Amino acid sequence: MLEFDLWLLYQMMFRSRLFEEAVKKQWENGLISGEMHLGTGEEAIIAGVLCELKDGDAVALDHRGTSAMLLRGVDPVSLLLELFGHPEGLCGGLGGHMHLFSKDHLMASSGIVGSSGPAAAGFALSAQYQNTDNIAVAFFGDGAMNQGMMMESINLASAWGLPVLFVCKDNDLAISTTSSHVTGGNLVDRAKGFGVPGQRVDGYDVKKVWQVSSEVIRRMRSGGGPYFLQAQCVHKDGHFLGDPLLRFHDHPVKEFSKATGPLIKSFTYPKGKNVVNRAKGLSEVFSLILNAKKQRKTKKEPLQLCSFELSSEEYNLEEIKNIIASDIQEAVQKALEINRKGVK
Ligand SMILES: Cc1ncc(C[n+]2csc(CCOP(=O)(O)OP(=O)(O)O)c2C)c(N)n1
Known part of the structure; x- marks a missing residue:
């Protein structure tokens, strides 16, 4: 995004929220088995960072990666089928919501807490080796900051000047363990200890997330090295559905x-x-x-916070919401239909 566009950011957040609400409904209907981790509540962080990415940039995700995949352009029907465990899903129905992968979008998610660090560092090393101005983003929770491989990735990204944006979505919880119980010191200072500059940002405010990300990503594209962002959020649906x-x-x-x-x-x-x-x-x-x-x-509600700032003279918010809602509805119907027909 070259210029600040709050309408675009709102649309991304709304699409993400509606898609995850649709996923929740299918989980409640029994079509998605096992744990289902949603990212409802962290939309401002995801949208604010993703809107600054371009083709060839890579994104490594944690166990809440479904909506980031959607926002980067992964087909919602193949995403839903993946969650249903259907062979026509994004990863043949074998990955489920935690292990999503799209080569076309250079995106991978993993349920192994902390693993988005090394994955993003690897993507970034490849971009650096090929001399492109592409970057990689690692999204993860505050719990992952106490994982060794995340620390190793931040260290190597610093030592090798890799273009990685480390984004810690800090909800102060790892399942039911509060950060204050298990986290020493301050996370931004911890990254600085490895030589990686960073800052805290209000993760409920998409405008603030975008402002910081756009500036930092622009610097990273011209060899600025890694950066660390700590953004507060809350998981509206708990750690997983049925928390x-x-x-x-x-x-x-x-x-x-x-x-x-x-x-x-x-x-x-x-x-x-x-x-x-x-x-x-x-x-x-x-x-x-x-x-x-x-x-x-x-806690603040990121979508509401953003909608307060939209000027009603520009576009009709309700109209936009209806268009997105019918898009999502269509994708859900299509996925349900394919799923109903069973496996060919
Ligand atoms: C290496 C590893 N250890 C433990 C787990 C079990 N586990 C799954 S989610 C989770 C909490 C992660 O917390 P955080 O990184 O803050 O992300 P959040 O769920 O809060 O978004 C844990 C401990 C795991 N999946 N992987």
Whole structure:
């Protein structure tokens, strides 16, 4: 994107949100099996960075990569079929939502936490070797910053001057472990310790994410070396669909009655930590449950924040939303139809 275009950014975010809502519906209908990690809530980070990329740039993704694939142009029908485990899916139905790959788009995702670091560094090494001005982006969560291979990638990217933009989508949680429990120091300073400049950015504000990314990516294309971005976000649908922290909140009686037995058993188990420690552990779990919903309510909503800034004189927002909604609806219907017909 050469010039700032808030309308384009909003459309990207809205497309991403609607697609993931459609995925959620199919997961609830039982068409997608296993865990399903959505990126609802991190749209401003994804759209703000991706809109600055051009052909030949590569993107390495974590376990929430579905919508980034969509926004880079991967066919939504093949994405949905992949999630259904159908042979006509993007990766023959064998990758599922966590292991997506598109050679045409130079994109790969992985469920191995931290692995987007080495993948992006590899893509960037290839761009550097071929003397192009292409860059690579690594998207990952704050939990991945405590993974060795991520540190190794940041180190090598610095030592070799690789054009990698490391984007940490910081929701302060790794499943149910809060960052403050397991993370020493400050992440931007940690990257600086490897010689990689970086900064924090408001991950709810697409305009701010775009401003920083566009400037940094422009520098990277002319040999500026790697950069580190730490952007705050919240995962509106929890760690994965059916996240127990949110389930406990939504259906306390049902969920607590299921958990009472195991909780009593673990509390009265004769071996292990003393009662004070066990009580402390339990209170931490309860406070996580209590905060799970509160956090999602108090955090900013990236789409709403962006829509407040759009000038109604330029375009008709409702019209644009309807067009995107019918595009997504069409893709879902097509994927369902192929899936219904079964395997040829
Ligand atoms: C190497 C590795 N360790 C552990 C896991 C299990 N695991 C899956 S997601 C996750 C949390 C990752 O947290 P973060 O990187 O902050 O991403 P988020 O889910 O918050 O987006 C963990 C520990 C894994 N998939 N890979």
